[in-house]
Amino acid sequence: MKSKLFSPLSFGAIELKSRIVMAPMTRSRATADNIPTDLMAEYYGQRAGAGLIITEGTSPSPNGLGYPRIPGIYSAEQVAGWKKVTDAVHEKGGHIFVQIMHTGRVGHVSNLPAGAAVLAPSAITCKGQIFSDTEGMVDISAPREFTIEEVKATVTEYVTAAKNAIAAGFDGVEFHGANGYLIEQFISPATNQRTDEYGGDIVARSRFLLEIITKAAAEIGKDKIGIRFSPYGAFNDMPAYDEIDKTYTYLAEKLNELGILYVHVLDHSSMGAPAVPQEIKDSIRSIFKNKLILGGGFDKEKAEAAIENGSADLIAFGKPFVSNPDLVTRLQKDAELAPPDFSTLYTPGVKGYSDYPFLQEA
């Protein structure tokens, strides 16, 4: 019997070849001024065998470019660069969503373009270090608190980014609400201590995200929108808090009412973070009726089990896609997987990026 993992899935307005998703992965191959390159088109085109590609985190704003050489999607040049990427993937019969990521307080001033700033819901510095092309490893910059006008302008930046994504040929967008970046900085009371309508109880802390989704859905359609969460993920100095379960239950209810296409839950336990408790995954699954993607530490066996037992509709693979452009074929054939070279994950150029061989070449 053909495994369900490799069977097609109707996904909003599109039909996916399989339930295997290439997880969003920052690779820092855009230009120094954050424009997607021909090399990126080649890399994503090589991986078009995935059921769905979700791109690396891509900033809706100059203020969201906390890392070097990550792409943006707020200027005409960036949209034109992304058009080459979506064309390369569509020409090979693939589908691709862009992940919209604003780094918020996770950044360094030397990585930002002139005039941009490290901004956050509250002026609480993220403990840790970050890479800067000009200065090497540096302490993460202290953020300035957004004014309320800046919060509203940032919501508009996300919505414009979603419109730009459709103009660039993407099949949809995933808002990055995971891993301690801006949306999660608003959701968590550890990083959001605002006293205006965007801070306080669960409803207020969820407002930033829900406004973005409501407005983006009105512009591009709810069936082109997904969201990524990492409840209990400690990455980027995000401590656990009492109301985590209640927060994500509330969000699942609201997102279900809004009728977006998918929720993507990431479990970082395979990378040493606390596991996402099964109860949270189960409650999101039961409340949110549309598609659920699970990601983090999956292999073929675990992925098939999760699809067969109904705990997810799609499974995201991250690191295996770095070093296996034809991952789906390899999984189907039970072929050996090449290991990724961790030293070239974020370095410029072809090496460790578009030079991993396909099976027949290996």
Ligand SMILES: Cc1cc2nc3c(=O)[nH]c(=O)nc-3n(C[C@H](O)[C@H](O)[C@H](O)COP(=O)(O)O)c2cc1C
């Ligand atoms: C090099 C690298 C870059 C990543 N960048 C992102 C990112 O931009 N956005 C995101 O949501 N997750 C990012 N992640 C997390 C992955 O999407 C994925 O969830 C994680 O690697 C765990 O899945 P895996 O065990 O299949 O690799 C990144 C992971 C890696 C290895």
